[in-house]
Amino acid sequence: MRSHIHHKNGFTLVEALVALTILTVGLVPAFIQARNALNLSGSIRNSLVAAHLAQEGAEIARSIRDADWFAGRPFGQSLADCATGCAVQWDSERPESGIGASNTPIRHDPATGLFQYDRGDELRFNRIVTVTPVSATELQVDVRVEWDETFGPKEYTIEYHLYDWLQ
Secondary structure, eight states, X not given: OOOOOOOOOSOOHHHHHHHHHHHHHHHHXXXXXXXXXXXXXXXXXXXXXXXXXXXXXXXXXXXXXHHHHHHTOOTXXXXXXXXXXXXXXXXXXXXXXXXXXXXXXXXXXXXXTEEESSSSEEEEEEEEEEEEEEETXXXXXXXXXXXXXXXXXXXXXXXXXXXXXXX
C-alpha cells in the first residue's frame, strides 16, 4: 500500500490572515511608540529653544542696562518702555536700540545663525520681556517665551533681577 501525501505550495487564506493579524498586532504598537517618541523629541527641542531664548532675553536686558551705565544715562532708562512688555534683540553697536514692539514672532537668520525680529525665517516662538521697577536700584526682568505645540500652547518664563551697582 502506497499512501499519497500531497504537499501544498504556499499558504491558505486562513494562514495568511492569521500571519497578517500577528504582524499587525506586533507592528502597530511599535509605530505608535515611534510616533510618540518623535513628538516628544520635538517638544523637548522646542522647550530647549524656548529656555535659550528666555535666557538670551534676560542677557540682552542686562546688556541694555550696561549700555545705559557706559553712556551716563540714569539706571534703567532704556528699559522703561518695557513696563508693559517689549521685544528685544541683540544689536552689537547699540544694544539699547534693540527694543521693539511685543508679540512679534522671532526670526532665525540662517546666514548669521542669529535670532532676531527684522530678517530671517519666522519661527513659532514669541518672546516678551517685561521690566518692573522694584526699587530705585533694582529692576525685575520677566522673560516669557510662548509657542504652540501639537497639544496646545506652551510657555517658558524666567525672572531675572538687575541692580544699579553704581549707587
